[in-house]
Amino acid sequence: EDKVVQSPLSLVVHEGDTVTLNCSYEVTNFRSLLWYKQEKKAPTFLFMLTSSGIEKKSGRLSSILDKKELFSILNITATQTGDSAIYLCAVTRYNTDKLIFGTGTRLQVFP
Amino acid sequence: EAGVAQSPRYKIIEKRQSVAFWCNPISGHATLYWYQQILGQGPKLLIQFQNNGVVDDSQLPKDRFSAERLKGVDSTLKIQPAKLEDSAVYLCASTTPGAGGTTDTQYFGPGTRLTVL
Numbered sequence: 096e097d098k099v100v101q102s103p104l105s106l107v108v109h110e111g112d113t114v115t116l117n118c119s120y121e122v123t124n125f126r127s128l129l130w131y132k133q134e135k136k137a138p139t140f141l142f143m144l145t146s147s148g149i150e151k152k153s154g155r156l157s158s159i160l161d162k163k164e165l166f167s168i169l170n171i172t173a174t175q176t177g178d179s180a181i182y183l184c185a186v187t188r189y190n191t192d193k194l195i196f197g198t199g200t201r202l203q204v205f206p
Numbered sequence: 207e208a209g210v211a212q213s214p215r216y217k218i219i220e221k222r223q224s225v226a227f228w229c230n231p232i233s234g235h236a237t238l239y240w241y242q243q244i245l246g247q248g249p250k251l252l253i254q255f256q257n258n259g260v261v262d263d264s265q266l267p268k269d270r271f272s273a274e275r276l277k278g279v280d281s282t283l284k285i286q287p288a289k290l291e292d293s294a295v296y297l298c299a300s301t302t303p304g305a306g307g308t309t310d311t312q313y314f315g316p317g318t319r320l321t322v323l
């Protein structure tokens with residue numbers, strides 16, 4: 096059965112800290128891994144990763160995929176209170192467009 | 207570009223009642239998805255449409271849930287009759303193939319929070 100596991104489930108930090116969120120997966124015919132940020136209700140797209148070892152970066156956020164060890168990390172440097180959200184990891188398989196989500200990591204950033 | 211629109215934003219009903227949700231995807235997006243997100247969990251796909259045809263409804267509880275996308279644009283999801291365990295956020299997403307021919311990047315609407323009492 097396809098599985099996406101995120102850790103930690105919850106994280107509390109102070110502004111300025113750096114955090115690393117983890118996502119491991121077990122899926123057949125893996126195609127891509129996506130990261131979403133969910134603040135109120137609608138998940139908003141952050142990154143899509145398909146190749147191992149190539150870092151994707153957007154401002155203070157970056158992510159990398161390891162297809163050999165079947166995991167991805169999402170790094171956030173110099174965290175701000177606006178980074179407080181649930182971060183969702185999802186994977187896709189070939190021959191289907193379905194997103195298979197993990198349970199998410201709840202990040203709380205305090206001033 | 208307008209995003210995915212959903213209504214209502216909130217709905218409270220009693221068990222055994224019926225409810226319907228509406229979604230209008232991003233213009234031109236052929237693929238539309240309905241997800242159910244129970245508190246503390248990631249979204250779970252209920253049904254996927256390609257234009258007005260169903261691609262995947264394997265996780266839709268068909269005894270009580272139904273969905274349609276008659277003209278290949280907007281869609282409705284109905285629950286009849288509702289159960290307590292249907293309390294969740296119902297998210298609609300849409301996408302269209304990118305340069306690589308895949309539809310991996312899905313764009314989500316604001317969702318409808320359903321509470322069943």
